Amino acid sequence: MGAVKPMPRTTTDSEVVTSEEVLTKRPWNVVVWNDPVTPMSVVVVIFRKIFGYSNNKCTQLMMAVHHEGRAIVWSGARERAESYCVKLQVAGLQATIEHAD
Amino acid sequence: MAGNRLFVRRRDGRIEVRLNDAGRSFVRGVFAQVVTAEREPDHQWHASLHSPIDPSIDADNPLSTLSRQSETTTNAELALVCVDEQFLTNAEAWAWLTSLQVALRSVAVSNGVLSDERLAEINADVRGEIETLQLLLFSLAECL
Numbered sequence: 196m197g198a199v200k201p202m203p204r205t206t207t208d209s210e211v212v213t214s215e216e217v218l219t220k221r222p223w224n225v226v227v228w229n230d231p232v233t234p235m236s237v238v239v240v241i242f243r244k245i246f247g248y249s250n251n252k253c254t255q256l257m258m259a260v261h262h263e264g265r266a267i268v269w270s271g272a273r274e275r276a277e278s279y280c281v282k283l284q285v286a287g288l289q290a291t292i293e294h295a296d
Numbered sequence: 297m298a299g300n301r302l303f304v305r306r307r308d309g310r311i312e313v314r315l316n317d318a319g320r321s322f323v324r325g326v327f328a329q330v331v332t333a334e335r336e337p338d339h340q341w342h343a344s345l346h347s348p349i350d351p352s353i354d355a356d357n358p359l360s361t362l363s364r365q366s367e368t369t370t371n372a373e374l375a376l377v378c379v380d381e382q383f384l385t386n387a388e389a390w391a392w393l394t395s396l397q398v399a400l401r402s403v404a405v406s407n408g409v410l411s412d413e414r415l416a417e418i419n420a421d422v423r424g425e426i427e428t429l430q431l432l433l434f435s436l437a438e439c440l
Contacts, residue, residue, distance in 0.1 A: 231415045232404045234430055236437040237397055244390065244440070277360050280349050285367040287397030292350050 221295050223276035225269040228289040229260050241286045242268065245279065270295060302435040303389070310383040311439045322428065323392070324379045326399045330372035333402065334365055341402035371395050386440070393436050400429040 227238075235257055242253040246269060259266035268290075269279050276292045283290035302319070304312045315323065333341035345368060349356045374391040378384060384392065407422050409415050418426075 230401065230404065231409060231412045232400055232426055232430065233397065234433050234437065237393070237433045240393065240437045240440045241397075277349060277357060278363075281360050281364045281367070284347065284349070284364055285371065285398075286394045287399075287401045289347065289401070291348060293352065 222270040223273045224267045224293050224295050225276050225279045225283070226265050226291050226293055227256070227260050227268050227283060228291070229264045230289055233288065235261065238288065241283065241288060245282050245286065301438075302432060303384075303439045305439040306383070310385060311389045311436075312383055313381065320379060323396070323432065324376065326429070327372050327376040327379060327395050330395050330398050330402075331369060331376065334369050334372070340406045341399075344402040344405035345398065368394075368398060372398070389436060389440060393433065393440060396429055396433050396436070400426065400433065403429065 238257040238260065239250070239253045242248055242256055243250065246253075248256070256266050256268050268283075269276065273292070280290045280292045302314055304314060306312055313320075329339075329341065330345075333339040334345055336342060345365075346361070349360055349364075371391040372395045374388060375395040378388045378391075381388070403422065403425055404410070404415075407418060409418055409422075409426070415426075
């Protein structure tokens with residue numbers, strides 16, 4: 196019998212990446228501000244068209260703008276927040292973005 | 297302007313415009329002003345069309361401001377070219393709504409109407425312009 200060479204042992208080094216550092220990304224808010232001239236029904240139509248929210252949600256957001264002076268209408272990544280803010284401004288609403296607390 | 301309902305949604309999905317010559321002349325002037333205001337920095341509405349996107353920084357992202365400028369102008373130009381149409385598609389009606397709303401806000405901002413108290417103090421001409429724009433917007437929003 197010939198000498199039996201040992202099979203090369205293959206090892207699988209499984210690396211478990213443990214990240215002790217948890218990266219938290221604060222979202223960006225799109226804020227719509229109240230003004231004394233814009234009809235309420237127009238605000239509802241604009242929210243529905245831009246965000247696709249239900250009538251109920253659009254009405255709730257519009258009432259929040261009306262009573263509290265401002266309302267956060269969307270939160271998420273900065274690029275999308277900026278894009279939504281531009282769409283709201285193009286539709287004639289006063290909108291800004293801000294970093295969430 | 298004729299009748300109570302200035303815009304009516306028809307069964308075929310289009311929106312009928314029920315404005316008389318004076319009404320069409322008014323909205324034509326409004327749409328033209330939006331186009332001009334976007335292009336001319338000296339126009340009294342220009343500042344209201346360039347409000348900050350992110351007030352916490354000195355200058356907004358130029359791509360976003362360019363996008364806003366382009367979309368505002370496109371809407372007003374589309375509204376302008378179909379101002380004499382009897383029936384509007386949804387896209388055309390949206391262009392009318394956004395351009396009228398931009399104009400309403402611009403009239404308010406350029407006259408310092410930033411609160412209910414100030415709104416109560418404005419002169420009759422500005423009040424008339426604001427109320428006419430609101431009337432148009434109320435009626436159009438009902439169809440969208």
